[in-house]
Amino acid sequence: MSLGKPSSACVVVEDLWYNYADDIVALCGIDLEIPDGAFVAILGQNGSGKTTLVKHFNGLLRSVRGRVSVFGQDTRSLPVGLLARQVGYVFQNPDYQIFCPTVREEIAFGPSNLGLPADEVRQRTEAAMAYFGLSQYAEAPPAVLGFGLRRKISIASIYTMRPRVFILDEPTVGLDRRLTLDVMHLVQDMHRQGHTILLVTHDVKIAAEFAELTLVLHDGRVLLYDDTRAVFGQVDLLLQSQIEPPQISDLARQMQVLGMPADVLTVQECFDAYQRLRSSRSGTGERP
Numbered sequence: 580m581s582l583g584k585p586s587s588a589c590v591v592v593e594d595l596w597y598n599y600a601d602d603i604v605a606l607c608g609i610d611l612e613i614p615d616g617a618f619v620a621i622l623g624q625n626g627s628g629k630t631t632l633v634k635h636f637n638g639l640l641r642s643v644r645g646r647v648s649v650f651g652q653d654t655r656s657l658p659v660g661l662l663a664r665q666v667g668y669v670f671q672n673p674d675y676q677i678f679c680p681t682v683r684e685e686i687a688f689g690p691s692n693l694g695l696p697a698d699e700v701r702q703r704t705e706a707a708m709a710y711f712g713l714s715q716y717a718e719a720p721p722a723v724l725g726f727g728l729r730r731k732i733s734i735a736s737i738y739t740m741r742p743r744v745f746i747l748d749e750p751t752v753g754l755d756r757r758l759t760l761d762v763m764h765l766v767q768d769m770h771r772q773g774h775t776i777l778l779v780t781h782d783v784k785i786a787a788e789f790a791e792l793t794l795v796l797h798d799g800r801v802l803l804y805d806d807t808r809a810v811f812g813q814v815d816l817l818l819q820s821q822i823e824p825p826q827i828s829d830l831a832r833q834m835q836v837l838g839m840p841a842d843v844l845t846v847q848e849c850f851d852a853y854q855r856l857r858s859s860r861s862g863t864g865e866r867p
C-alpha cells in the first residue's frame with residue numbers, strides 16, 4: 580500500500596504470505612510501505628499476525644512467498660548481521676532476549692557482536708546506560724531487577740546497535756501507567772532522533788497519543804493502514820477486529836452536537852477543544 584506521501588520507504592512488503600504449518604496461515608498477502616522516519620503503531624487481536632509480520636523485517640523470518648525489502652534490498656539476499664544494523668527487534672518478552680550475567684555486558688553484546696572497536700562499544704554502552712537510567716545497575720545481574728528495568732535493558736541493548744528502524748513488540752505489556760509513559764517517552768525521543776519506530780501494541784491510547792500512522796491487522800490481512808486519526812475514525816471497521824477507539828474519542832463524538840470535533844484522539848485534544856468552545860461561546864453569552 581502506498582500512502583501517497585513523497586517520502587522514501589524503509590520497509591516495503593509485497594504480497595507476503597506466511598504459514599507456520601499447512602493449517603496455520605499467519606499472513607495472507609500483505610502489501611504495505613513504511614515511510615522512513617515514521618512512527619507506526621501496529622494493532623490487531625492476538626494471533627492476527629503482528630509478530631510474524633515484523634519478524635520478517637529483521638530477518639528472524641525470511642519470506643517464502645512474497646517479498647520484503649529493507650532500504651531497497653530484498654531481505655532474502657541480506658546477511659543477518661547487515662540487517663541487524665538496519666532493523667532492531669525488541670522482543671515481546673524481555674526474558675527471551677536477556678542472557679548476559681550483568682547489565683553492562685548485556686547492553687555491550689549487540690555492538691560487540693557487530694564487530695565494532697572496543698572503544699566504540701564501551702562508549703555506546705555507557706551512553707545507552709545513562710540514556711535509559713541504568714548506569715547504577717551496570718554490574719547487577721538483570722535477573723534480579725524488576726520487570727520495568729528488564730524491559731529498559733532489552734530496549735537499551737538494541738539501541739546500542741543504532742538501527743535505523745526500531746521494532747518494539749508490545750513493550751508496555753506488564754508495566755503500570757507510570758512505567759508505560761516512561762518507556763513511551765524514551766521511544767518518542769528515539770523517534771525524534773530520527774529512528775523509524777514500529778510499535779506493536781494492544782493499547783489504543785498509546786497508539787492515539789504517539790503514532791503518526793496506524794496499521795491494523797486482522798486474520799493475517801491489512802484491515803486498515805492510514806494516519807492514526809483516520810484509522811480511529813473508522814469505528815465500524817475497527818470493531819470487526821474488536822478494537823475500540825480510545826474512550827475519549829467516543830466521548831468527543833457523543834459531544835459533537837455541542838460543537839466538539841468528531842476526530843479527537845487524546846484527553847489533551849479534548850480539553851483544548853472544550854476550551855476553544857467555551858471561549859467562543861462566552862463571547863455570545865451561551866454556556867458550552
Ligand SMILES: Nc1ncnc2c1ncn2[C@@H]1O[C@H](COP(=O)(O)OP(=O)(O)O)[C@@H](O)[C@H]1O
Binds near residue numbers: 605625628
Ligand atoms: N511459532 C509458531 N508456531 C506455530 N504457529 C504460530 C507460531 N507463532 C505464531 N503462530 C500462529 O500464527 C498466527 C499469527 O501469530 P502472531 O504473529 O504471533 O500474532 P500476534 O503477534 O498478532 O499475536 C497465530 O495463529 C498463531 O497461533
Ligand SMILES: [Mg+2]
Binds near residue numbers: 629630631748
Ligand atoms: Mg505478537
